[in-house]
Amino acid sequence: MTHRIPIDLEKSYRLLNHGPTVLVSSHHAGKDNVMAAAWSMPLDFKPPKVAVVIDKNTLTRKLVEASGEFALNVPTRELAKLTVDVGSVSGREVDKFAAYGAATFQGEQVAAPLLEGCIAWLECRLIPEPHIQDTYDLFLGEVVAAWADPAAFGNGHWNPEQGGRKSIHYVAGGHFFETGKAFEVKD
Amino acid sequence: MTHRIPIDLEKSYRLLNHGPTVLVSSHHAGKDNVMAAAWSMPLDFKPPKVAVVIDKNTLTRKLVEASGEFALNVPTRELAKLTVDVGSVSGREVDKFAAYGAATFQGEQVAAPLLEGCIAWLECRLIPEPHIQDTYDLFLGEVVAAWADPAAFGNGHWNPEQGGRKSIHYVAGGHFFETGKAFEVKD
Numbered sequence: 001m002t003h004r005i006p007i008d009l010e011k012s013y014r015l016l017n018h019g020p021t022v023l024v025s026s027h028h029a030g031k032d033n034v035m036a037a038a039w040s041m042p043l044d045f046k047p048p049k050v051a052v053v054i055d056k057n058t059l060t061r062k063l064v065e066a067s068g069e070f071a072l073n074v075p076t077r078e079l080a081k082l083t084v085d086v087g088s089v090s091g092r093e094v095d096k097f098a099a100y101g102a103a104t105f106q107g108e109q110v111a112a113p114l115l116e117g118c119i120a121w122l123e124c125r126l127i128p129e130p131h132i133q134d135t136y137d138l139f140l141g142e143v144v145a146a147w148a149d150p151a152a153f154g155n156g157h158w159n160p161e162q163g164g165r166k167s168i169h170y171v172a173g174g175h176f177f178e179t180g181k182a183f184e185v186k187d
Numbered sequence: 188m189t190h191r192i193p194i195d196l197e198k199s200y201r202l203l204n205h206g207p208t209v210l211v212s213s214h215h216a217g218k219d220n221v222m223a224a225a226w227s228m229p230l231d232f233k234p235p236k237v238a239v240v241i242d243k244n245t246l247t248r249k250l251v252e253a254s255g256e257f258a259l260n261v262p263t264r265e266l267a268k269l270t271v272d273v274g275s276v277s278g279r280e281v282d283k284f285a286a287y288g289a290a291t292f293q294g295e296q297v298a299a300p301l302l303e304g305c306i307a308w309l310e311c312r313l314i315p316e317p318h319i320q321d322t323y324d325l326f327l328g329e330v331v332a333a334w335a336d337p338a339a340f341g342n343g344h345w346n347p348e349q350g351g352r353k354s355i356h357y358v359a360g361g362h363f364f365e366t367g368k369a370f371e372v373k374d
Contacts, residue, residue, distance in 0.1 A: 011359075017225050018356035018364050019206015038204050041228045043240060043323055051238060051325065053230060077370065084372045132319055136230055138238065140323065158358060169205035169356075169366065171345060172198075174374070177205050179356065180367025183264065185271045187361070 004121070004147045011156045012146035013042040015074060015120040016050065018158075018179060020167035021083060023073040023118070024052060025104070026063035027111040032104070034096055034115065035060045036087030038170040040072060048143035050124060055137050059091035064126060065133070069110035070141060074120035076152075076165040080176055083168070109145040119152035119165055158182070191308070191334040198343045199333035200229040202261060202307040203237065205345075205366060207354035208270060210260040210305070211239060212291070213250035214298040219291070221283055221302065222247045223274030225357040227259060235330040237311060242324050246278035251313060252320070256297035257328060261307035263339075263352040267363055270355070296332040306339035306352055345369070 007015065016022070019041070025034045039053035050072060054061045064070045075083050086096050097104060097113075104113035110123040124141030132138045148154075152164040158179075160166045166179040194202065203209070206228070212221045226240035237259060241248045251257045262270050273283045284291060284300075291300035297310040311328030319325045335341075339351040345366075347353045353366040 014359050017358050019208075019225075019228075021206075038206075039228045039230065041206075041226045041238070041240070043226065043325065049323070051228070053228070080370070080372045084374075088374075129319065132316065136236070136238075136327065138230065138327075140325075156359070157362065158364075160364070166367065171204050172201050172343070174372045175344065175369065176372065177345075177347070177369050178367035180353070180365035182362065182364055183267070185267050185361045185363065187271075187275075 003149055005150045007146040007148050009048050009143060009146060010046055012048045012122055012143050013045055014156060015122060015146060015148060015153065016040065016042050016072070019169060020074050020179065021170040023075055023083060023086065023115055024054065024060055025071045025073055025112045025115060026060050026067065027113060028063040028067040031063060032097060032113050033059045033063055033091035034086050034102065036083045043140060049127065050122065050141050050143060052139050053137050054139050064139060067111065068126040069112055070124050070126065071107060071110060071112040071114055072122040072124065073115045073118040074167050075118050077168055077178060079117055080168055084174055107145060119167060120148040122146050190336060192337045194333040194335050196235050196330060196333060197233055199235045199309055199330050200232055201343060202309060202333060202335060202340065203227060203229050206356060207261050207366065208357040210262055210270060210273065210302055211241065211247055212258045212260055212299045212302060213247050213254065214300060215250040215254040218250060219284060219300050220246045220250055220278035221273050221289065223270045230327060236314065237309065237328050237330060239326050240324050241326050251326060254298065255313040256299055257311050257313065258294060258297060258299040258301055259309040259311065260302045260305040261354050262305050264355055264365060266304055267355055271361055294332060306354060307335040309333050
């Protein structure tokens with residue numbers, strides 16, 4: 001089981017602020033799904049909000065619109081193959097969790113499953129904005145619970161230098177970057 | 188002068204896909220400004236679109252709304268101090284270009300100045316969506332021209348391993364990550 005601690009909602013934006021690629025998980029009426037999304041970002045601090053692009057052709061889109069909920073999961077390099085795999089097939093054709101051996105656990109605020117092996121999780125409630133959903137595939141959500149692996153994120157900061165596992169950043173065609181060296185700019 | 192080459196619009200999403208922190212530059216009626224934004228992402232491939240969060244209290248907001256244009260500039264670690272600085276003061280109080288010695292050049296499609304020393308630039312035309320601008324500070328744009336430093340990005344891919352300068356990813360409180368090690372997942 002993945003070790004995890006709750007993250008203050010006001011600091012939950014820091015889980016996404018550096019632009020990692022995420023896995024979007026969803027659940028509705030007995031059906032679970034997960035897809036990859038390089039296009040997500042924080043949208044507000046308090047209450048914390050996020051934005052994520054979810055294509056019209058995805059099962060995720062149907063589950064998110066029907067349930068009004070989703071979760072963003074922050075994977076590591078160990079899950080990069082899974083990230084590409086779940087971004088390459090539709091949940092309409094395959095039960096991706098079974099096909100790729102992805103284990104999940106339950107969050108506290110939404111029914112979308114959370115993926116074992118990730119380093120952070122944001123449970124989100126959809127903020128319905130039909131016009132931008134329909135026109136731009138753009139979905140907004142309020143973060144209602146957040147979690148992190150304490151080996152990767154603690155005291156409000158990522159700890160990549162101390163052996164913590166790192167998030168990943170997708171480019172295109174199977175190419176990723178790891179999150180790199182931390183540095184600080186002093187005033 | 189920064190060396191730069193035009194990037195195919197269809198590949199311009201790759202300049203932002205890995206989630207770098209950007210500088211948002213703008214121009215209207217003789218006034219230039221620049222601010223930092225950790226919250227931006229691609230929104231579509233073709234025509235390429237982007238989304239970026241621009242707070243109500245910024246001069247950038249006024250200039251973008253008045254001109255219907257902006258540019259996203261991708262800075263490197265050498266510009267991290269500038270990134271924090273231009274994110275910490277308002278263009279209403281300070282001419283940031285003069286105050287921080289930031290040199291600029293002209294793009295081709297929009298009047299917003301582009302920052303020397305960055306490794307990529309996206310010239311954007313605002314897609315007016317007043318409801319989400321007013322409610323979420325969320326701005327959408329169509330990318331109408333894109334540029335990159337060929338030492339950092341060529342043939343549609345970033346080249347961080349070959350001595351190319353790297354983009355940066357802001358977390359909070361002056362803490363950044365560099366873009367890290369590249370890796371590839373094969374099917």
